[in-house]
Amino acid sequence: MARPVSHNTKVKMVEIPKGYSGEGFFATSFDKVIGLARKNSIWPLPFATSCCGIEFMATAAAHYDLARFGSERMAFTPRQCDLLMVMGTIAKKMGPVLRQVYLQMAEPRWVIAVGACACSGGVFDTYSVLQGIDQVIPVDVYVPGCPPRPEAILDGFMRIQDLVGQESMRRRHSQRYQELMNEYGIQ
Amino acid sequence: MSLTNDYIKQRLVEKFGEALTSFEESFGILSFTAPAALNLKVMQFLYDEEELQFRFLTDLTAVHYPHQVDAELAVVYHLYNFREKVRLRFKVFVPVAAPKVFTATKLFESANWMERETYDFFGVEFIGHPNLKRILNVDEMTYFPLRKEFPLEDQTRIDKDDEMFGR
Numbered sequence: 221m222a223r224p225v226s227h228n229t230k231v232k233m234v235e236i237p238k239g240y241s242g243e244g245f246f247a248t249s250f251d252k253v254i255g256l257a258r259k260n261s262i263w264p265l266p267f268a269t270s271c272c273g274i275e276f277m278a279t280a281a282a283h284y285d286l287a288r289f290g291s292e293r294m295a296f297t298p299r300q301c302d303l304l305m306v307m308g309t310i311a312k313k314m315g316p317v318l319r320q321v322y323l324q325m326a327e328p329r330w331v332i333a334v335g336a337c338a339c340s341g342g343v344f345d346t347y348s349v350l351q352g353i354d355q356v357i358p359v360d361v362y363v364p365g366c367p368p369r370p371e372a373i374l375d376g377f378m379r380i381q382d383l384v385g386q387e388s389m390r391r392r393h394s395q396r397y398q399e400l401m402n403e404y405g406i407q
Numbered sequence: 408m409s410l411t412n413d414y415i416k417q418r419l420v421e422k423f424g425e426a427l428t429s430f431e432e433s434f435g436i437l438s439f440t441a442p443a444a445l446n447l448k449v450m451q452f453l454y455d456e457e458e459l460q461f462r463f464l465t466d467l468t469a470v471h472y473p474h475q476v477d478a479e480l481a482v483v484y485h486l487y488n489f490r491e492k493v494r495l496r497f498k499v500f501v502p503v504a505a506p507k508v509f510t511a512t513k514l515f516e517s518a519n520w521m522e523r524e525t526y527d528f529f530g531v532e533f534i535g536h537p538n539l540k541r542i543l544n545v546d547e548m549t550y551f552p553l554r555k556e557f558p559l560e561d562q563t564r565i566d567k568d569d570e571m572f573g574r
Contacts, residue, residue, distance in 0.1 A: 312545045345560045347552040348544060 234260060251389050258302070258328075259385035260290040262377075265301035267321060269308030272335035272367040276307050279370040289377060298324040303380060304357075307367075309337040310350045322357045323406065327392050330384065332376050333359045336366040358400055410491040412437040415459060422452055427497075438496040446484070446499045447509045453486060453495070454514060461486040461495055464511065467521040469529040471503070473555045479503035482531055484511070501531070503554070510536040528553040 237256055239248025264286075268276055280286045280294065295301050298321045310318055322331065333353050336342030339362045341351035353359060360383055363376035391397055401407070415437055419427055427449070429440040441449050453461040465485040472479055478500035486495045501508055510533040511518035522533040523542040530551035533539055541548065550557055 315545075347548075347557070347559070 254389065255385040255387060259381040261293075262289070262291050262303045262330075262380065262384060263293050263295050263301045264291050264303045264305050265296065265298055265321070265325070266294055267304060267306045267308075267318065269310065269314065270337070272307035272338070275367045275370055276305065276334065276373060279373045284370040284374060286374070286377070289374075289381065291377070298322070299326060301325055302329060302384075304329065304331045305334060306331065306338045306353050307334040309342065309344055310353055311348055312350050313348075315350050315356045318353060319356045328384075328387070330360045330380055331357055332361045332363065332380055334363045334373055334376065335368055336364065339364060342366060356404070358404060410458070410488060410493045412493075415493075415495065418456065418459060419449070419452075423449065436494045436496055438498070440498050440500065443482075443499040443501050443508055446482075447511065447514070449497065450484065450486070450511060450514055459488065460490055461488050461493075463487040463489055464515040464517050464521075465494070467511065467518055467525060469525045469531050469553075470498075471529060471553065471555050473503075475500070477502040480506045480529060480531060482508050482525065506531045507534055508532070509534050512536055527551070530554065 234256060236246075237248050237252035239246055239252070241247070266273065266276055266280075268274075278284060280292075286292060291303075298304070302325075304322055304325060306318065322329070331353075333339045337344060337349070338353050339359075341349050343366070345351070350356065361376045361379045363372050365372050368376075412432055412435075416430055416439075419439070423441075423445065426445055427439050427441050429438075431438055450461075453459050463486065465487045466483070467485070468483050470481045470483060472481060480501050480503050481498045482501065483496065483498050486497075487493070488495075499508060506529070508531055510522060512522065512533075512535070519537070520542065522531075522536050523539060525531050526533060526536075526539050527541045527544055528551060540546075544552065552559075
């Protein structure tokens with residue numbers, strides 16, 4: 221009798237980076253190996269304040285399954301996380317809180333702004349709402365939509381993965397990065 | 408005996424005479440205008456009188472009328488009589504240059520929060536308020552956002568095309 225279980229035969233493995241291999245050794249650069257490891261185990265910190273957060277819940281749940289990208293481990297403490305996912309309207313009063321969360325994250329850290337409000341204030345063009353989180357912290361990837369569908373959030377997440385995988389080991393020590401941080405008043 | 412608007416008006420006129428003006432009734436609620444200096448006396452009278460008993464402050468807010476010279480800001484009080492289920496509303500007008508009104512916190516504890524909110528959004532100074540500072544907006548805000556001279560849109564944005572956003 222056939223077993224009532226169907227096995228997933230389409231499992232995709234991460235490709236081996238370019239390098240030299242031979243009997244019992246494989247040599248490649250740190251950049252590639254560390255990038256590979258980082259991009260496939262990003263720990264996200266969901267900073268969800270409104271409806272985009274609901275879309276993110278769908279993204280993280282079984283149907284869209286963020287775990288496929290090695291990110292099922294959400295942490296709600298910034299000290300353990302690599303990726304700050306800002307989803308929803310950020311009021312001006314929330315700005316310093318968001319900034320504090322970002323400051324508590326350890327380098328290397330990335331930020332994704334999900335939805336129109338986090339990107340630009342969205343429809344809330346008013347005195348009480350921060351007009352885009354890039355006024356208080358640097359952002360790596362913007363996901364448009366009001367709210368974006370889970371597919372869009374996943375697309376933004378994969379772009380973050382590309383950035384993480386290709387980032388040079390020296391980027392965070394570079395003059396340019398230091399200048400970017402100084403623009404935001406971060407030492 | 409049920410409390411009627413005519414009776415409330417009669418009692419108020421007996422007590423304050425010509426000082427109270429613009430009596431009207433909309434949606435069954437009596438409303439009138441009082442001089443800013445008399446706001447506490449009127450409220451105290453409505454509170455203390457055995458037949459009136461307006462002992463609950465439902466709401467307190469302000470309205471900005473930029474075209475009324477020297478009476479730009481109206482502070483609106485909504486009072487309620489729980490026993491007779493009667494509502495009452497009155498306004499005091501103050502100039503926007505010196506928006507000073509006596510605080511109602513001595514009479515109603517609930518006025519504390521609402522007066523802070525009214526200060527936050529309209530800049531009305533409630534004389535005698537124990538803790539008059541911003542309550543909902545960021546402390547760094549330098550203006551009173553619900554006054555009409557300030558556009559509703561956030562002015563820090565430079566990326567929006569004014570024509571497309573109807574400015």
